[in-house]
Amino acid sequence: MQAQDDFLKRIEKLNEIGIALSSEKDTNRLLETILLGAKELTNADAGTLYSATEDGQLKFEIIRTDSLGIAMGGTTGVPINFPTLPLYKNDQPNLQMIAAYAAIKGETVNVPDAYEAEGFDFSGTRAFDQKTGYRSQSFLTVPLKNHENDLIGVLQLINAKNLGDNQIRAFTIEDQQLAESLASQAAIALTNQRLINDLKKLFEAFIQAIANAIDDKSPYTGGHCHRVPVLAEMLADAASRSDYGELAAFKLTEEQMYELKIAAWLHDCGKVTTPTEVVDKATKLETIFDRVHLVDHRFEVLKRDAKIAMLEAKLAAMQGGDAEHAAQLEAEYNDKIAQLDDDREFIRTANIGGEFMSDEHQERVRAIAKHAYVNEQGEDAPFLSDDEVYNLNIARGTITKEEREIINHHVVATIKMLSAIPFPNHLKCVPEIAGNHHETLIGTGYPNGLTKDQMSVQARIMAIADVFEALTARDRPYKEGKTLSQALKILGFMKKDQHVDADLFQVFIDDKVFLRYAEEYLDPKQIDDVDPAKIPGYDVGA
Incomplete structure (x- = not known):
């Protein structure tokens, strides 16, 4: 018994x-x-x-x-x-x-x-x-x-x-x-x-293949889809350990951290729908090729025509025995050539794009557009087309408003793509986290104009990771990667404007997330001394 x-x-x-x-x-x-x-x-x-x-x-x-x-x-x-x-x-x-x-x-x-x-x-x-x-x-x-x-x-x-x-x-x-x-x-x-485990490996390999395809699509954003997940996980880990402000109640489980990782890998998957010529627009006049070369050619035509006109007038003056007028004509020609060379160099510089283009420079583009020009058909034509003037007068960067809307549409495509995937329960928030990284806290972001209470903390983490990576990236066509102090200054102003989460911004600085990321991914030249007291919106005494 x-x-x-x-x-x-x-x-x-x-x-x-x-x-x-x-x-x-x-x-x-x-x-x-x-x-x-x-x-x-x-x-x-x-x-x-x-x-x-x-x-x-x-x-x-x-x-x-x-x-x-x-x-x-x-x-x-x-x-x-x-x-x-x-x-x-x-x-x-x-x-x-x-x-x-x-x-x-x-x-x-x-x-x-x-x-x-x-x-x-x-x-x-x-x-x-x-x-x-x-x-x-x-x-x-x-x-x-x-x-x-x-x-x-x-x-x-x-x-x-x-x-x-x-x-x-x-x-x-x-x-x-x-x-x-x-x-x-x-x-x-x-x-x-x-x-x-095999399905997990397959799934991760598939999403990383998508990220690789997006990065490979453009040499100027290559690595973005790889670096954002790293930065997002760093900030999420710091936030989970923090007791600052509302983050005191924020703790990510192992599964939630994995969910964030997957969302970060997929946050730009909608860029597969974005035309390459827009993503890769390195200069303002670039389409399939950089149209600045056409403008260069037109300057050469103007210089040629000016020389021909000067020589003809000079010959007539010499034949009339007016040597003084002939000399004056040559001096005027030299001044005109110098002005055309200066205008050409100005257009080349304007074409590169940058952080800011003044009203004065935009007006100069419009003035250059009025140069008298005869095209190959012998017809009077505008020296710069309306489209060229519009592109050259882009105030920031190299992208027009319409092209920016095309690029911004990648978020809509991302949400649409991810919402169509039957994610398991532990990954159900991936579309929300990945799709809301361009929203702000006050409804001024896109695509849905959400406010803070409509976004998860993970989505707000993604927003900071995406912005900071973009600011410090060295592979963008229209700018060099910013130093740490420059990037944190811009991020600080975004915090003050309520574009990024205040508590997460504080932890990003307090826990030196920015520095750990920089030591691994930035050029040593970008890692300058950071004085927290000079970072806008940062609470030194917190």
């Missing part, structure tokens, strides 16, 4: 272990639960769990020997440096090793006493015993196979003990049945874990 009660208790324990296996998500803890559960069910002193590798080896994953205090692998942090066990040697099955035998044959091996067993090579076991004073006696070795009958590992238990006196005994039929039942459940749990 007592034996029956003990067996029922062990069945209950088996069920408990099975439930634990089905809910465990960490592979190391899962492997550890399998081995420790098997040892407990069979009251074994020692055990080893092997995993099967793709190249036909058994790799040590977990080792435990209670009486010797040995605990290696799993969550212990103690590495296992033992070589793998080959399932085949010289194309022949390695049937002398008991673990390999069980794996190859696909059957449980129950050995009452290793020193008396025949057919297996226990020389390594004997050497271990001689070195440690241990006595390896009973062995129970169970293969772990998945639903397709593929080997995924081997469970080996050593030295079963009596419950009363802890004397070493052979593994019983009940022990074997329980171990085999656990092995079956363990195989399912490991297979599920591998499938989940």
Whole structure:
């Protein structure tokens, strides 16, 4: 009766272990639960769990020997440096090793006493015993196979003990049945874990491929989709550790941090819809090519026409005996050529774009556009077309208002694309986090004009990461990457204008997130001294 009660208790324990296996998500803890559960069910002193590798080896994953205090692998942090066990040697099955035998044959091996067993090579076991004073006696070795009958590992238990006196005994039929039942459940749990990990790797590889495609689409934004996730995770980690302001109640779980990472990788996926000629517009007059070269040609035509006109007038003056007028004509011509060269250089400079173009310079573009010009057909034509004047007078950067709207549409495309994906529950907020990184706190952002209370903290983290990366990026067509002090000054004004979250901005400075990022990704020339007291909107005494 007592034996029956003990067996029922062990069945209950088996069920408990099975439930634990089905809910465990960490592979190391899962492997550890399998081995420790098997040892407990069979009251074994020692055990080893092997995993099967793709190249036909058994790799040590977990080792435990209670009486010797040995605990290696799993969550212990103690590495296992033992070589793998080959399932085949010289194309022949390695049937002398008991673990390999069980794996190859696909059957449980129950050995009452290793020193008396025949057919297996226990020389390594004997050497271990001689070195440690241990006595390896009973062995129970169970293969772990998945639903397709593929080997995924081997469970080996050593030295079963009596419950009363802890004397070493052979593994019983009940022990074997329980171990085999656990092995079956363990195989399912490991297979599920591998499938989940494989799907996770596939998913991450796919989204990184999208990010790579976006970065590769333009040499000027290459790396943006890689750097923003790094910066976002840095700031999210700092915010989760902070007790500043509203962030005191903000703590991201491991799953939420992963969700943010995925959103950061996908935040610009809508740029696949943005025309390359807009994304890559390095100068104001660039379309398929830089139209400034056409303008250069027109200047050369003006200079040619001026020279012809001067020579004709000079010839007439010389023929009329008016040498003084001829000299005057040449002087006027030289002045005109100098002015045309100056105008051409001005247009070239204006074409590059920058942070600000004054009203005076914009007016000069319009004045140059009025130069008298005869085209190839001999017709009077504007020296600069209306479109060229419009583009050259872009006040900031190289993008027109219409082109900016095309670029901004990438956020709408991002939201549309991500909203169409059936994300699992733990990633359901990816569209919101990725799609709101261009919103502000006061409804002046795009595409939906959201306010602070309509945005998650993660989306606000994304906004700061996206802005700071763009400010410091060295690969933009119209500007050099800003130094830390310059970028933080601009970010500070954005904080004062309520374009970025105040608490996150404070943590970004306090925790020196900007510096850790800079040391890894910026040119050393960009890492200048930062005086927090000079950063607009930063609370030095907080």
